[in-house]
Amino acid sequence: MKRDRLAPVLAIVGGAIVLVVALVVASQISNNTKKPSAENINTDSVADMLRGIPQKGIELGNSNAKLTLVEFSDPQCPWCGKFARDTFPTIVQNYVRSGKLRLEYRGVDVIDLITGGTDSERMIRLAQAAGLQNRLWDVVELEFENQATEGSGYATDPFLRGIAQSVDKLDANKALAATNTNAVVPMIDAAKQLALAKIGKTFSTPTFLLERAGSKPEEIIGAQPFSVFAAAIDAQLKK
Numbered sequence: 001m002k003r004d005r006l007a008p009v010l011a012i013v014g015g016a017i018v019l020v021v022a023l024v025v026a027s028q029i030s031n032n033t034k035k036p037s038a039e040n041i042n043t044d045s046v047a048d049m050l051r052g053i054p055q056k057g058i059e060l061g062n063s064n065a066k067l068t069l070v071e072f073s074d075p076q077c078p079w080c081g082k083f084a085r086d087t088f089p090t091i092v093q094n095y096v097r098s099g100k101l102r103l104e105y106r107g108v109d110v111i112d113l114i115t116g117g118t119d120s121e122r123m124i125r126l127a128q129a130a131g132l133q134n135r136l137w138d139v140v141e142l143e144f145e146n147q148a149t150e151g152s153g154y155a156t157d158p159f160l161r162g163i164a165q166s167v168d169k170l171d172a173n174k175a176l177a178a179t180n181t182n183a184v185v186p187m188i189d190a191a192k193q194l195a196l197a198k199i200g201k202t203f204s205t206p207t208f209l210l211e212r213a214g215s216k217p218e219e220i221i222g223a224q225p226f227s228v229f230a231a232a233i234d235a236q237l238k239k
Contacts, residue, residue: 043166046141049089053097058105058128058187060092060137065102067095067236069229070209070217072195075123075143076111076150080206083223084144090226095233105131105140106191110205115151122155122179126163128187129178130170138167139175212236 053061069091073080095101107124111117123143130139142163148154160179164172178184195203198217209217210232218232 041142041162041166042145043142045089046138046145047168049092050138050141053092055134055137057131057134058136059102060105061096061102062099063102065099066212067100067233068102068104068211069233070104070106070194070198070211071206072106072108072191072199072203072208073206074108074110074120075127075140075155076120076147077205078147078150079223081144081147083206084141087223087226087229088141091229091233094230100237101233103137105136106194107140107188108191108195108205109188111150117151117153119151119153119155122160124188125179125184126160126175128184129175130164130167131187132178132183133170133175135167135170135175138170139163142166210236212239215239 050060054063056063073083091101096103105127107120107127109120109124112120127136127139127143130136146159146163161172161176164170164175195207198209199207199219204221206221206223208220208229210220210229211217215236218236220228220232
């Protein structure tokens, strides 16, 4: 699969993600100039999309599904956001809700390495903290739905609180408190180690692994349209 030419290319050395190809930062900046805050979090589409689908930790969907799609993404990455807004809802509707596909979230801190900020880390920590209450995917998709310009420092305490408080059945105070503890560290480290083991020392975001028991994972790179994912998923379901 052809790599998205604007996706940041990275290396993982000793479990740490290291930038090896420094793309021009300006090319990574999205055209999104909105300034999200706790008062204007957009929530309706995410709540409707995920309502009634089982969640457990980093997983979304039927635990006995034939296929698993593992998502490696950064909450600030504009191409990850494009996938989340344009393609993800259709995948959920057609394959996850029907029990054919299970999703796994693997958040990787990429954009902070380019900008020198901490927005990605802060949002990944909140997502993993929500996963402790089985509400990770609500937070992940809300972060993409309310994505703003990389490196702008938009993932403030009020913004994160607004995201957490927008998720039904999530104890926001408990989740926010967990973001500053070691409780979320194992999942964050596991994402980096999994990327190293299954993708290799260099990869771009977003990257997806379509897995079927007993078969080699199929790699899908970039914010591909639904048709690309559907073709891969349908082919695996027929086996």
